[in-house]
Amino acid sequence: MKIIVLGGSGFIGLHVANALMKANHTVKIFDIRKNKKIHRNINFYKGNINKKKKLMLAMKNSDIVFNFAALADIDVARNKPLETVYSNIAGTINILEACKKLKIKKIIHASSIYANSKEGGYYAISKRSAEDYIEEFCKLNKLNFTILRFGSIYGKDADKNNGIQRILNHLVKKKALVYRGQRQASRKYINVEDAAICCVKTINRKFNNKYLNITGKKTIKMIDLLNKLSKDFKVKRKIKFLNEKNTSHYNVTPTPYKIKKSSNLYIAKEKNFYSGIRELISLEKGKI
DSSP: OEEEEETTTSHHHHHHHHHHHHTTOEEEEEESSOOTTOOTTSEEEEOOTTOHHHHHHHHTTOSEEEEOOSOOOHHHHHHOHHHHHIIIIIHHHHHHHHHHHHTOSEEEEEEEGGGGBSOSHHHHHHHHHHHHHHHHHHHHHTOEEEEEEEOEEEOTTOOTTSHHHHHHHHHHHHSOOEESSOTTOEEOEEEHHHHHHHHHHTTSGGGTTEEEEEOOSSOEEHHHHHHHHHHHTTOOSOOEEOOOOSOOOOSSSOOBOOOOOOOOOOOSSOOOHHHHHHHHHHHHHHHO
């Protein structure tokens, strides 16, 4: 199949693009920057998902769209609410409209396990909103979709803000183990290469219009991981937990998001509905 990976220069996107190529698909990447590690057999298009003309040009003649283009850092999103909306919501709508015009068969969208949780701040809200837009748009326009809710990803080529990468960088450079969160924290880590293989599988139509969680099978306690690293690398310093607050990250598991209940508010004596209608008719007649 002919597949375009939006945001394909990023951590997960590039691994997915490579996995798709290995599975004998024709792959191209659309991103704001070109990653030096993009394979020579993958065509690259430079652009932003909020620039519609370039987006349409890149997506042309594609069968399937993978969307990894987003503001994907919770901490960055917390300080850039408007930019988060542009990237994660408005950008997604631009992609959907392009899919409709170009008659794309399916969109596979990278979301997050934070989308269905109370944690995650503006990032989670934007992902939740994007999911809703995708589902409604696809229903109205008969477009197939798959939502991929990623958990904690680690692996080769992760940037310095990646949770595991941050720990390892500190270990190598300062011979110390520091974790931003709390002692009881845990995660279901999955290697990016395994996550990419999962993504390739979602092309299958049995996953059409489904929400899928991409996480590891086992729960890893952070204290166990840090103790093992301390032992294996003979770290002399005591493990340090920063216990940072207001980070928007979950501790052990995301808290399920619940719709907030509302109550009714009435005035003591409301205007009679039909009297209100007659007033409007009189106003309309006065315009003639």
